[in-house]
Amino acid sequence: MSSTKAVRRAALKAAFPHTLPILTGYLFLGASYGILSSLAYRFPWYFPALASVCVYAGSMQFVSLELLAGPFLPLHALMMTLMVNARHLFYGLTMLDKYKPLRHRKGYLIFGLTDETFSLNVTLEPPMDVDRNWFMYYITLLDQCYWVTGATLGGIFGSLIHLEVKGLEFVMTALLLVIFLENWMKETRHTSSLLGLGLTALSLALFGPANNLFIIPAMAAIIAALALLRRPLEGGEAQ
Amino acid sequence: MTLAQQLVTIAMVALGTVLTRFLPFWLFPAGKPTPPFIRYLGRMLPPAALGLLVIYCVKDVPFVAGQWHGLPELASMALVTALHLWRKNMFLSIAAGTACYMLLVQFVFV
CATH class of the missing domain: 1.10.287 (Helix Hairpins)
Structure with a gap:
């Protein structure tokens, strides 16, 4: 039992430094999402945290704020999600050979395969003495923790302050435009x-x-x- | 929307997300080749989906009928694009673009 613990701790230690760029990115974007949710869309402070635990799909969570503010069209929401997240099919296809043989927490690794986590887990090689399965697991888990933390802080902050926020919703347009441009340059x-x-x-x-x-x-x-x-x-x- | 309708909508978004993440592992067991057309769509769809999202974001902007013809949106998007192509800094581009838009709609194009 203790040896498993040591293996996991070593994997967490090896994984953490690689996630630092995601830490800043996810805290910032998660907080933007949380603030937008509670300040502009008037959802309760805990909503962004809950959504980030259950759904965990960055750009689609922004889009879902807009969907929730509109008319009730469940099938449309599903179609929209499938289209927006269609790129994850490709991530899954790319990770088939890497994830298939895993034994621990495989379901969670697939659930948490966001753009950023994919970019780390597809390229990184853990050090020789570190368990690959737990290494990729902690990359995935740390990334989601950053996102949930950002969203929670943003949700709380947005429900406490009463600012003039006309135009804040542009953060979503800017985010998606930036993602589009990142891809365009590549x-x-x-x-x-x-x-x-x-x-x-x-x-x-x-x-x-x-x-x-x-x-x-x-x-x-x-x-x-x-x-x-x-x-x-x-x-x-x-x- | 009622609370129940909102919950159903969230459930649909969660379902769609889970489907896109798990489907490849259900459909294509390791070691079996993936159909070429699926691989092709996997490569080609992501950029198109991002383009779709950009348009989705500006769907309610009154380019034709509005008083300003979407000028604050277009100006802020131009700033985001220029900044991002120049500095390639995600936070800078998003923060500056959003601040610019908020200033424009609160003080200039009121």
Whole structure:
């Protein structure tokens, strides 16, 4: 029993320094989410903490504030989540071989596979004498702790102060724009990014913003366009 | 929305999140090759989904009918883009863009 404890402690020690960049990032973004939730959307202070424990999907949690403020459309909420989080399918596919053989807390490792945790666990190699399973587990757990802490502090802070916050909701636009730009700078071809912007804008112009009706046609058009363009896009990738 | 409706909505978001994270492990056991079209979508969908989200954020901005035609939004987004391409600092870009937007809508475009 004590040997397991020692193994876990060694893994936690080895994992912690790697998570420091995520610590600052998640505290900041989690706090922004918490403040937005309680200050602009008037949810109770504990709501951001609860959502961050149960849902734990950064950008989708921002989007879900907007969904909760709108009309009751459960299937739409599900579709929206599937589309927004579709990239996690790709993370899962990438981690199949790494996570499949794990024996401890595998379900939690898959549950906590956010963008940032993925970026660490896909690239990091633990030191020789550290258990890989527990190492990746603590990376995942520490990251979620940072996010929950940020969201909780933000939720409490937002419910205590009474500031003029007109325009604070722009933090979500800025965040998603920054994530889009990060990806833009990394990719060699912008076809998919531009399809996402263009087809969604077109759908919004056609259907209008009411009840988010434009989202589903936009998703369908994106998938159809990607299927049609598969040959040229994959040809370009192979070159 | 009532509290029950909000809980259902949250449950849907949780379900969607869990589905996207666990589905690959259920569908494609280790050692079996993943269908090429799925791998292709896995690579190509993420950037498009990010583009969709950017548009989603500005869905309620009155570009045509409003008094300012979305000028505060466009100006703040331009600032975020310029700052981020220049300094590549996530906090700086987000904080400066949000502060700029709050100033614009509270004091300039009132």
